[in-house]
Each structure stands twice: as structure tokens, then as C-alpha cells.
Amino acid sequence: MAILDPPPIRCRIGxxxxxxxxxxxxxGTFLCVAALTYLISTIQGAITVRxxxxxxxxxxxxxxxPLLGHLPEFLKDTMKxxxxxxAKYGPSTxxxxxxxNRYMTLLKGAEAVTSLxxxxxxxxxxxxxxxxxxNAFGVEVTDAPxxxxxxxxxxxxxxxxxxxxxxxxxxxxLVFKSVHSGLSGVSLEEMERQLVRNLSSQIHHTDxxxxxxxQISDLYGSxxxxxxxxxxxxxxxxxxxxERIPTFDADFWTFDSALPNLFKEIPRWLxxxxxxxRDKMKKHLQEWQSFAHxxxxxxxxxQDQREWEEFFGSRLMRTRHEFFQKMPLSKxxxxxxxxxxxxxxxxxxxxxxGWMLLEVLQRPELLQxxxxxxxxxxxxxxxxxxxxxxxxxxxxxxxxxQSIYAEVLRxxxxxxxxxxxxxxDFHIRGWHFKKGEQIIVSTYDAARDQFVWNQGTIDDxxxxxEFWPERFIRYPDNPNSGPVLQKITQEQAEKxxxxxxxxxxxxxxxxxxxxxxxGGGTRMCPGRHFAKKEMIVTMAIFLSAFDIELLxxxxxxxxxxxxxxxxxxxxxxxxxxxxxxxRSFQ
Numbered sequence: 001m002a003i004l005d006p007p008p009i010r011c012r013i014g015x016x017x018x019x020x021x022x023x024x025x026x027x028g029t030f031l032c033v034a035a036l037t038y039l040i041s042t043i044q045g046a047i048t049v050r051x052x053x054x055x056x057x058x059x060x061x062x063x064x065x066p067l068l069g070h071l072p073e074f075l076k077d078t079m080k081x082x083x084x085x086x087a088k089y090g091p092s093t094x095x096x097x098x099x100x101n102r103y104m105t106l107l108k109g110a111e112a113v114t115s116l117x118x119x120x121x122x123x124x125x126x127x128x129x130x131x132x133x134x135n136a137f138g139v140e141v142t143d144a145p146x147x148x149x150x151x152x153x154x155x156x157x158x159x160x161x162x163x164x165x166x167x168x169x170x171x172x173x174l175v176f177k178s179v180h181s182g183l184s185g186v187s188l189e190e191m192e193r194q195l196v197r198n199l200s201s202q203i204h205h206t207d208x209x210x211x212x213x214x215q216i217s218d219l220y221g222s223x224x225x226x227x228x229x230x231x232x233x234x235x236x237x238x239x240x241x242x243e244r245i246p247t248f249d250a251d252f253w254t255f256d257s258a259l260p261n262l263f264k265e266i267p268r269w270l271x272x273x274x275x276x277x278r279d280k281m282k283k284h285l286q287e288w289q290s291f292a293h294x295x296x297x298x299x300x301x302x303q304d305q306r307e308w309e310e311f312f313g314s315r316l317m318r319t320r321h322e323f324f325q326k327m328p329l330s331k332x333x334x335x336x337x338x339x340x341x342x343x344x345x346x347x348x349x350x351x352x353x354g355w356m357l358l359e360v361l362q363r364p365e366l367l368q369x370x371x372x373x374x375x376x377x378x379x380x381x382x383x384x385x386x387x388x389x390x391x392x393x394x395x396x397x398x399x400x401x402q403s404i405y406a407e408v409l410r411x412x413x414x415x416x417x418x419x420x421x422x423x424x425d426f427h428i429r430g431w432h433f434k435k436g437e438q439i440i441v442s443t444y445d446a447a448r449d450q451f452v453w454n455q456g457t458i459d460d461x462x463x464x465x466e467f468w469p470e471r472f473i474r475y476p477d478n479p480n481s482g483p484v485l486q487k488i489t490q491e492q493a494e495k496x497x498x499x500x501x502x503x504x505x506x507x508x509x510x511x512x513x514x515x516x517x518x519g520g521g522t523r524m525c526p527g528r529h530f531a532k533k534e535m536i537v538t539m540a541i542f543l544s545a546f547d548i549e550l551l552x553x554x555x556x557x558x559x560x561x562x563x564x565x566x567x568x569x570x571x572x573x574x575x576x577x578x579x580x581x582x583r584s585f586q
Contacts, residue, residue: 034064049089054430058094058105061085069098075264079414079444079565082106086445094431094439104438107428110452110513113441115428116419117513117520122426123419125523126150126172128438136262137343138278138336143329147171154522161422168326175320175337180526182316190307191235191314191530192537196390198231199538203545204386210582219548219578220354220571225253228350228538236345237288238313244291245284255281255339256347260563278339285335285342289321298322348413348517348568349531355408356539358558358572359467361550366469371543373398378544388541396536402506403472405535406483409517411467414444414565417519443516444565452514454484474507484510517569544583551577 045059061084063070073081074097085095085106092109107116116123130147133139139147150169152158154176164170181187206227208214216222229249233241242248258274268275296311298321312318320341324334360367377395381387395401417440424435433439447453448464454471456462457480462471474482474489482489488510508515518525525531542548552558560570 033066037066038062038064045089045095049093052430055427055432056430058096058431058433059089060096060098061088061106063098068100071099074099079562082416082442082445086442091449091451092429094428102438104440105433107439107441108445110446110449110511112429113446113513113516113520116439116441117524119426119428120521120523122421122423123439123521124153124422125418125420126153127420128418129172132263133336133340135265136259136278137340138282138332140330140333140336143333146328168323171323171327174323176523176526178316178319178323179341182314182319183527183530187307187315188530192392192533194235194308194314195231195534195537196388196392196541198234199227199541200388201386202227202230203388203541208546208580208582210584213549213579213581215551215577215579217577218575219550219580220358220576223580224354224357224542225350227542228353229253229346231538232346232349232534233342234313235308236314236342237317238292238308238310240291240311241288244288248284251277251280251284252342252346256343257563259343259567263567281339282332282335285338286331289331289335289338293321298325345527349534351564351569351571352405352408352412353535353538354572355412355569356404356535357542357548358550358576359408359469360404360539360543361548361578362558363469367543369400370404370539373400374540374544378540388544390537390540392533392537395540396533397506399473399504399506400469401536401540402532404469404539405532406472406506406508406515407467407469408535409569410447410471410515411465412560413447413517413569414442414560415517415568416566417441417443417516419523441516446514446516449514452484452488452511454480454482454486456480472506472508473504474501474509475504476501482507482509483515546580547583548578548580551579 041060042062045062048056048059061070063073065072070081073084085097086108088095092112094105094107094112096103096105107113127148130139130144133147134141134144146169150164150171150173152162152164152170152173154173156173156177158164158167158170158173183191206223226249229252230242233248245251255277258271258277261271261274262278266274292311296309296318298312298318301315301318301322304318307315309318312321320338321334324337329337360370374395377391377398379389381389419439420437421433421435421439426433426435450464453464454462455464456468462468470481472483479489480486491510513520518528518531558576559573561573562570564570
């Protein structure tokens with residue numbers, strides 16, 4: 001009887017129809033409001049640009065969604081959104097962006113970015129860094145006030161406006177100083193020796209034969225990334241990290257793949273796997289730290305003249321833990337801070353190494369040129385065949401190798417540099433920026449500015465979105481060579497009285513404010529010198545030790561994984577099959 005009785009079904013259908021009928025006016029109203037909002041914001045932006053005077057606030061990027069601002073577009077496709085923001089109002093007019101209740105300004109143009117870096121004393125990035133440490137790396141919320149209380153800056157002398165009295169609590173200065181000193185001078189030289197030693201040992205013990213090819217399903221994920229990551233981490237932290245935690249490598253890259261969710265502050269209940277990956281890495285680092293402290297007293301570290309020892313590894317790392325001992329921070333937070341350091345030391349250089357090798361391996365003629373360059377500076381140690389000898393200063397001064405390094409960082413890096421004005425009277429090129437409101441720079445879009453970068457000639461074009469291994473080389477007989485447009489090269493030469501060159505040279509001239517993979521100003525990455533050598537040396541050792549052939553379809557082009565856009569150097573997307581065999585040194 002219930003099956004044959006239709007009224008209840010008709011009732012539901014009727015209710016549903018009423019629901020849709022009721023939604024139609026709401027949808028229409030929303031579309032009208034969105035259109036009106038976009039029209040008004042477009043007109044306001046145009047008026048701001050047209051009536052600009054010194055002290056004007058930058059125009060706002062047009063948007064359609066009240067209250068949310070640009071958030072839906074930003075979350076849907078960040079790369080496309082930043083490209084639209086970069087193109088709006090021309091190449092040098094900054095634009096304001098609204099993400100819910102957060103406001104920031106996207107700075108554009110090489111001159112404006114250079115001005116930003118020159119104004120470092122009036123800027124800060126520490127509060128933004130605390131936000132990253134808490135959300136991405138898991139610094140305990142209860143410890144965040146300790147970080148936020150440090151308003152002394154990173155310079156040797158505290159900011160005179162600061163009220164902090166305890167110099168042992170200047171965490172940002174101490175962290176910056178430890179990295180700067182730990183990656184320069186004799187400390188840098190020891191890190192370089194450790195890197196070569198670790199790479200050599202791994203490659204010697206790799207199960208790859210010289211008399212036959214070994215086929216591997218993923219050259220980058222299963223070989224390049226594994227070897228480069230372990231060599232870097234052991235150089236920084238010592239060997240016991242991997243001895244105590246055999247899954248450290250795999251767990252780190254699982255965490256790295258989860259970072260986009262963490263950076264975007266997606267709640268734990270919506271991304272439980274991302275938070276679990278972070279928690280696992282924090283526990284790993286707590287276990288290693290506990291072991292290292294049991295075997296080494298960091299309070300005596302200043303008396304230890306060694307630049308590297310097995311338990312904490314580098315002087316940089318044991319210096320960190322010496323000043324951490326004097327701070328009221330939990331073990332969980334110290335592990336999170338170390339996780340941030342390990343990530344900063346590897347998450348950009350390792351994929352960059354991968355790209356350098358992949359770009360060279362895809363071009364047989366370039367591969368031969370690179371091998372010719374490398375051959376003079378990489379050899380086997382005659383007293384220990386498990387070790388290689390690398391003439392790092394001369395190897396890393398070769399123009400072609402440096403150009404490949406710089407071009408990979410230009411093309412494959414997509415990050416956002418963040419600065420915050422610390423005074424109410426902060427201006428760049430006549431625009432006024434409010435105290436405490438973020439100023440951001442998109443390195444991806446700056447690296448593709450067609451008003452800056454050399455794009456070859458009509459007969460030999462090299463678009464900004466393609467890899468050109470010689471983009472950063474200046475040739476004495478070619479005025480169209482070098483990284484930037486000829487007019488910029490001429491302007492640069494007039495300003496600096498640049499002498500005529502007699503041989504091909506690596507050049508960054510004219511790229512200030514456009515080639516910014518390490519940031520700029522006083523907060524420029526202090527590890528950039530080691531990073532450059534690490535990338536070039538690792539590529540050289542791989543190409544010296546192995547013959548590698550990529551097994552790609554003829555028309556297949558290796559693409560970056562856009563999931564990592566905004567977070568540094570993007571990884572190659574997908575698996576990259578190859579075959580490999582060991583080479584014999586001449």
C-alpha cells in the first residue's frame with residue numbers, strides 16, 4: 001500500500017522545486033553583487049593609478065567577492081592569480097590584495113624590488129616567519145609569544161626601539177648569525193669537504209655496474225633526490241640521523257609534499273595526513289636530538305675547535321643547540337625549528353640539483369660540453385678509490401656551469417618573498433605602504449619579466465619560459481649575449497664603467513630585483529654560497545660517475561609539479577625513467 005501511495009513522493013518533489021525556485025533569486029542577487037563589486041573595484045583602481053601622487057596607497061586588484069576579496073581566486077590557482085596581479089596596471093605599479101581580513105601588496109618591477117631590499121632596516125619578516133614556523137613546521141603555539149617578543153632584528157646591535165633586555169633571547173639574530181658564520185670561512189670549507197665525502201661514499205656503494213645498464217623507474221625520486229638529500233643532511237647534522245631513523249629520507253619527502261596544505265593553514269581535520277607527516281618528522285628530530293645530547297655536551301662547543309663532529313655534525317648545528325639550551329623553549333618547538341632548518345637547507349637545493357641534471361641530460365651536445373668542463377676538476381682519490389677529489393673553487397667558477405645553475409633557479413623557482421614595514425612612513429617609488437601590512441614579491445613572475453630578460457634574437461629565440469643554458473654568459477664578440485636586454489646591459493656598463501670582456505664570463509649584471517632566488521638585502525639567504533657549490537658539485541659528481549640515458553617519449557617534456565608553487569624550487573612532476581651505468585675515470 002505504501003509503495004502505491006504517491007502523495008509523500010509528490011510532496012518531496014514539490015519541496016525540492018520550491019527550494020530551487022527560492023535559490024534562483026539568491027543566485028541572481030549574488031551575481032549582480034559580484035558584478036557590481038568588480039565594476040566598482042575596477043573603477044577605484046583605475047582612479048588611484050590615474051590620480052597618483054606621492055604618498056598614495058597602491059591600487060587594489062579588482063575582485064568580485066565581497067568580504068572574501070581575492071581569496072577564492074588565490075586558492076583556486078595561485079600561479080594564475082599572481083600572474084594576473086603582476087600584469088594589472090603595468091609592470092611597475094604595485095597592487096593590493098585582500099585575502100579575507102588580510103591585506104598585502106604585490107611589488108613589481110626590478111627597480112621597486114631593489115628599493116625594497118635596500119630599505120632592509122625599515123622592514124621586518126620576523127612575524128611572518130613565526131607564522132610559518134607555527135603553521136608549517138609545528139612550533140608549539142605556547143612558545144610563539146617567545147618568538148614574537150623578539151623585536152630586536154637580526155643585526156648585531158638590537159633595534160633601538162626594542163625593549164628586550166636579555167641578549168640570550170634574541171632568537172632571530174642568533175639563528176641568522178649561526179647560519180652566516182656556519183656557512184662561511186673555514187666552516188664553509190669543512191661543509192664542502194663533508195659534502196664531497198658523503199656524495200662519494202654513497203655513489204661508491206650504489207648498486208650500479210659499469211659493464212651493463214641498470215634500468216630505474218624514477219631517476220629523480222629514487223636516485224638523485226635520495227643521494228643529494230642524504231649527503232646534505234649528513235654534512236649538516238652528522239650520520240646518526242639516518243642511523244637512528246632509517247626512514248628519515250622517505251618521511252621527510254612525505255612531509256615536504258604536505259607543506260602546501262600546512263602553509264595554507266588548512267585545518268587539521270581537513271588535512272590529517274599532512275599534520276601526521278609533520279608530527280612524525282618532529283618526533284624523528286626529537287629522537288636524534290636526544291641521542292646527540294647524550295653523546296655531546298653543546299655547552300662545551302665553543303672550546304671544540306673541530307668544524308664538524310659526528311653527533312651534531314656541523315658547527316652551525318651545535319651552535320644552535322648551545323643557544324637553544326638558554327631559551328625557555330619546549331623540546332617539541334626546538335625539533336620544529338630544526339625541521340625548518342633541514343627543510344630550508346634541502347627542499348630547494350635538492351630539486352634544483354635534479355633540474356640541473358635533467359636539463360643537461362636532455363641535451364646531448366650540452367652534456368658533452370659540461371663533461372668537458374668537469375673533467376679537469378673531478379677525479380678519484382689515488383689513495384682511496386671510494387672517494388672523489390673535487391677542485392671546488394675552479395669547478396664552481398666555470399661560466400657554463402654557473403649559467404646552468406642560475407638558469408635553473410630562474411626558471412624552476414616559484415616562491416614569495418615577504419617583508420613588513422616597521423614604520424608608518426614607508427615609501428617605494430612614491431607609493432605609501434602601511435606599517436605592519438605585508439609587501440610580497442613573486443620570484444616566479446620577476447624571473448619572467450620580458451622587459452628585463454634577454455630572449456635571444458629573431459633567428460635564435462629563447463623565451464623567458466624556456467631553459468637556455470647560456471642565458472647568463474656574456475661573450476666578448478656578441479653584444480646580444482648576457483642575462484638581460486641589451487639596453488639594460490648598456491645602462492649597467494655606463495653606471496659601473498664595466499670594462500670590455502676578453503673571454504666568456506658568467507654574469508648577473510642587470511638582474512638585481514629580477515633574479516632573486518635567495519631574497520635580498522640584509523635578510524638575503526646566508527646559505528646561498530654553500531647552496532651554489534652544493535648544486536654544481538653534486539651535478540659534476542653524478543655526471544662524472546655515471547652514464548645516464550633518459551627513457552622518455554620523443555615528445556615528452558619534463559614539467560614542474562605546480563603543487564609546490566609558492567614554496568621554492570618546484571620538483572619535477574611524475575616519474576622519470578632512465579637507464580644508468582657506472583663510468584670509468586680516465
